[in-house]
Amino acid sequence: MNGSVAVTGDGTRSPADDLRARLDEPQVAASLNSLLDHADLLAIVVVALDGFLARGDVIADSLASAIGEITASTASADLSKVDVRSLARTANSLAESGPALTELLGPLSEPHTVAALGTLAGALGDAQRSARTAPPAGALSLLRALRDPDVSRGVGFLLEVARALGRRTT
Numbered sequence: 001m002n003g004s005v006a007v008t009g010d011g012t013r014s015p016a017d018d019l020r021a022r023l024d025e026p027q028v029a030a031s032l033n034s035l036l037d038h039a040d041l042l043a044i045v046v047v048a049l050d051g052f053l054a055r056g057d058v059i060a061d062s063l064a065s066a067i068g069e070i071t072a073s074t075a076s077a078d079l080s081k082v083d084v085r086s087l088a089r090t091a092n093s094l095a096e097s098g099p100a101l102t103e104l105l106g107p108l109s110e111p112h113t114v115a116a117l118g119t120l121a122g123a124l125g126d127a128q129r130s131a132r133t134a135p136p137a138g139a140l141s142l143l144r145a146l147r148d149p150d151v152s153r154g155v156g157f158l159l160e161v162a163r164a165l166g167r168r169t170t
Contacts (some may be wrong), residue, residue: 041114044121123154 022028035042052059107113136142145151 036141038109041109042113044114044118047118 023032035103136145144153
């Protein structure tokens with residue numbers, strides 16, 4: 001078709017033609033490019049959301065329990081002694097800390113950081129599932145563990161993190 005729009009016998013456009021027309025819109029193309037640029041971050045968000053939804057019953061029960069406890073504790077509480085001005089100052093301080101939070105969280109959205117965090121999260125889950133009841137005892141056991149290529153790579157990664165941290169703190 002190459003840019004042409006096919007019209008059916010009854011004068012209507014096909015769904016594919018509607019899609020091509022939408023993709024030609026600059027805003028739609030820019031949005032899709034942005035999604036593709038952040039696909040790795042979106043994948044982590046989807047995995048986290050999936051985990052959240054998989055534990056939905058536990059989370060709902062915990063939330064209901066917490067609300068019940070709060071309700072029970074505030075029923076007998078004297079809220080007339082709450083310092084509203086202090087609460088307002090605290091809220092204002094939180095609002096003013098926005099730029100600092102943005103500076104702090106900005107590097108977390110970089111693709112290499114997202115990938116490293118995803119690897120770390122997966123490794124933590126794997127370690128949790130396969131954790132031994134007793135750690136290696138003694139220096140010789142630790143040295144034997146370093147012969148394992150996975151352990152060696154992990155220690156190497158931790159050393160690189162320590163080196164990078166040292167460079168940033170000088």
